[in-house]
Amino acid sequence: MPGFPIANRTKRVLLGLIGTPIAHSAAPAMHEAAARAAGFDLHYHLMDVAAAGRADLVAMLDGIRRMGFSGINVTFPYKEAVVPLLDALSPEAAAMGAVNTVVARDGTLTGHNTDATGFATAYRALGRDDGDAPVAIIGTGGVGKAIGFALAGSGVRHLKLFDSDRAKAQALASQIGERAQVQISASVEEAVSGAAGIVNGTPIGMLPNRDSPVPADLIRKSHWVADAVYHPLWTPLLKAAQKAGAMVMTGRELSINQAVDAFALFTGVQPPAGVIADAFDKALAAQEASHRAA
Numbered sequence: 197m198p199g200f201p202i203a204n205r206t207k208r209v210l211l212g213l214i215g216t217p218i219a220h221s222a223a224p225a226m227h228e229a230a231a232r233a234a235g236f237d238l239h240y241h242l243m244d245v246a247a248a249g250r251a252d253l254v255a256m257l258d259g260i261r262r263m264g265f266s267g268i269n270v271t272f273p274y275k276e277a278v279v280p281l282l283d284a285l286s287p288e289a290a291a292m293g294a295v296n297t298v299v300a301r302d303g304t305l306t307g308h309n310t311d312a313t314g315f316a317t318a319y320r321a322l323g324r325d326d327g328d329a330p331v332a333i334i335g336t337g338g339v340g341k342a343i344g345f346a347l348a349g350s351g352v353r354h355l356k357l358f359d360s361d362r363a364k365a366q367a368l369a370s371q372i373g374e375r376a377q378v379q380i381s382a383s384v385e386e387a388v389s390g391a392a393g394i395v396n397g398t399p400i401g402m403l404p405n406r407d408s409p410v411p412a413d414l415i416r417k418s419h420w421v422a423d424a425v426y427h428p429l430w431t432p433l434l435k436a437a438q439k440a441g442a443m444v445m446t447g448r449e450l451s452i453n454q455a456v457d458a459f460a461l462f463t464g465v466q467p468p469a470g471v472i473a474d475a476f477d478k479a480l481a482a483q484e485a486s487h488r489a490a
Contacts (some may be wrong), residue, residue, distance in 0.1 A: 221242060289307045310457035348376035419437065
């Protein structure tokens, strides 16, 4: 597993996150808490950069190479844009064309996708056996791709995709290939119709946005509904799903699980999942208190 040798854990580890908007990110709290529990020092730096073009991303990644970073996470809207700029990709990241974790070693940047492994862990924890029952994915950008691969690798054999940019949905269908039967839907209504599960892979519902990617009247008690958004934890989509009596999975599970997997890649140390979960919960509670005060 990539990571600096355990004997060298007295050094300070430098990690970061590139994306926008990311002021709300729980990543610093999770990774720094995991490092403290493992007995070494770590700083996690947020790099909130809007409208970064290729040249901007190249410059930032070159800085990661040169400034002693052990790696970075990548979030919306750059998970796909960084792919051609890296030196190497894990097989799964290469297959899906999206990266959320970049490991830096000796000037080489290798892209991984722990959104996929993290969502797969969260889905298995639901205890579902959807099999041939379709699961609808709304949004097929960076995180939507990871969710599609995670479900296809976890026994879901039928996916229904909707994206306002149909070409993105078509690209994901092609990338998944024979892993699952994929249907591209012309509307959210068509995607949700007959589905066993609904997953939001868009940023819709992330504060300050208060919309839902799925109209509330389309959600049934028979559905399970998941959201990749965790700011707020209970998005309008999940509140509607809860009101309908559906099984619900918040963005908490994805966030914690992907951080566990990313930390192991960055450091070579398997972190205690409970410590990362506690750090996430405390960070979210602080954000919610601040939001109420405002």
